[in-house]
Amino acid sequence: MDLRTLIRDVPDFPKKGIMFKDITPLLGHPQALAQAIATISAAHQGLGITKVVGIESRGFIIAPAVALQLGAGFVPIRKPGKLPWKSIKQSYGLEYGTDTVEIHEDSVTSADRVLMVDDVLATGGTMEAAITLVTKVGGQIVGSAFLIDLAFLGGGKRIGGKVFSVVTYT
Amino acid sequence: MDLRTLIRDVPDFPKKGIMFKDITPLLGHPQALAQAIATISAAHQGLGITKVVGIESRGFIIAPAVALQLGAGFVPIRKPGKLPWKSIKQSYGLEYGTDTVEIHEDSVTSADRVLMVDDVLATGGTMEAAITLVTKVGGQIVGSAFLIDLAFLGGGKRIGGKVFSVVTYT
Numbered sequence: 001m002d003l004r005t006l007i008r009d010v011p012d013f014p015k016k017g018i019m020f021k022d023i024t025p026l027l028g029h030p031q032a033l034a035q036a037i038a039t040i041s042a043a044h045q046g047l048g049i050t051k052v053v054g055i056e057s058r059g060f061i062i063a064p065a066v067a068l069q070l071g072a073g074f075v076p077i078r079k080p081g082k083l084p085w086k087s088i089k090q091s092y093g094l095e096y097g098t099d100t101v102e103i104h105e106d107s108v109t110s111a112d113r114v115l116m117v118d119d120v121l122a123t124g125g126t127m128e129a130a131i132t133l134v135t136k137v138g139g140q141i142v143g144s145a146f147l148i149d150l151a152f153l154g155g156g157k158r159i160g161g162k163v164f165s166v167v168t169y170t
Numbered sequence: 171m172d173l174r175t176l177i178r179d180v181p182d183f184p185k186k187g188i189m190f191k192d193i194t195p196l197l198g199h200p201q202a203l204a205q206a207i208a209t210i211s212a213a214h215q216g217l218g219i220t221k222v223v224g225i226e227s228r229g230f231i232i233a234p235a236v237a238l239q240l241g242a243g244f245v246p247i248r249k250p251g252k253l254p255w256k257s258i259k260q261s262y263g264l265e266y267g268t269d270t271v272e273i274h275e276d277s278v279t280s281a282d283r284v285l286m287v288d289d290v291l292a293t294g295g296t297m298e299a300a301i302t303l304v305t306k307v308g309g310q311i312v313g314s315a316f317l318i319d320l321a322f323l324g325g326g327k328r329i330g331g332k333v334f335s336v337v338t339y340t
Contacts, residue, residue, distance in 0.1 A: 027234070064197070
């Protein structure tokens with residue numbers, strides 16, 4: 001099925017001038033949800049992926065389901081102060097100010113081949129910081145996968161490597 | 171396998187006197203992750219569940235994977251201001267102050283049979299508010315499922331109905 005028909009445009013969210021891509025109709029549709037997860041998983045079979053990393057919060061919706069289909073484990077990257085164990089952090093620039101993400105030091109090892117997952121690729125700042133974290137703890141990045149790539153924002157070039165998306169807006 | 175061996179006790183997190191149950195070792199272990207999701211799904215097969223609702227953030231890790239195995243859709247309940255479409259909200263009491271959760275008005279209908287999912291059942295305040303939201307938009311609650319039930323806190327009695335957990339601490 002055409003997943004685009006289940007992605008809803010919401011103007012001026014979260015602020016004026018932004019056309020937000022609302023994936024909740026897609027997630028709520030059993031066949032669409034299954035198709036989206038299967039598409040990401042199928043594109044990454046046979047690559048020896050051992051860990052799928054998801055970024056809080058909407059990356060958590062997609063990454064564990066992909067991990068299950070790949071026979072891999074799931075690792076969360078979270079906002080500051082949420083992870084209970086020894087963590088390292090990485091800050092990155094926003095339009096105004098900075099944001100920070102964290103990962104458990106022991107969640108990924110140098111033996112791990114890692115797929116990075118988030119819901120939407122926009123400018124790529126969050127994913128770039130997430131890749132830095134996984135690289136710092138020793139993981140080998142196999143690629144990054146998204147439900148949606150807002151390709152006109154150029155995030156794919158910024159993060160580099162193998163970038164996969166189920167739906168691309170050009 | 172015994173999933174308890176992959177749940178890590180972290181003392182004094184997020185504040186002094188709390189023994190936090192860290193599920194990240196379990197989530198990162200492929201067989202344990204698969205077993206946890208399969209256990210929740212198997213317990214809710216054949217009940218006609220059409221939507222699995224997960225509560226931000228850690229409920230997002232579990233609920234969509236369960237939804238896939240049940241052939242259902244996934245619906246998020248989020249913190250205030252995160253959902254882009256028309257939403258309703260519900261506040262609930264914490265030890266100090268209150269917190270609020272929101273759901274999209276159109277995410278669940280009166281035709282939906284709903285399984286509520288979160289990672290940990292503690293006092294049950296968040297899940298109680300989430301159940302109120304789903305009931306307000308018309309959904310029929312089939313039950314609630316958790317990876318961990320801290321049964322000594324009595325959350326199961328508070329939320330009522332059918333409560334399932336993979337691991338229970340008494």
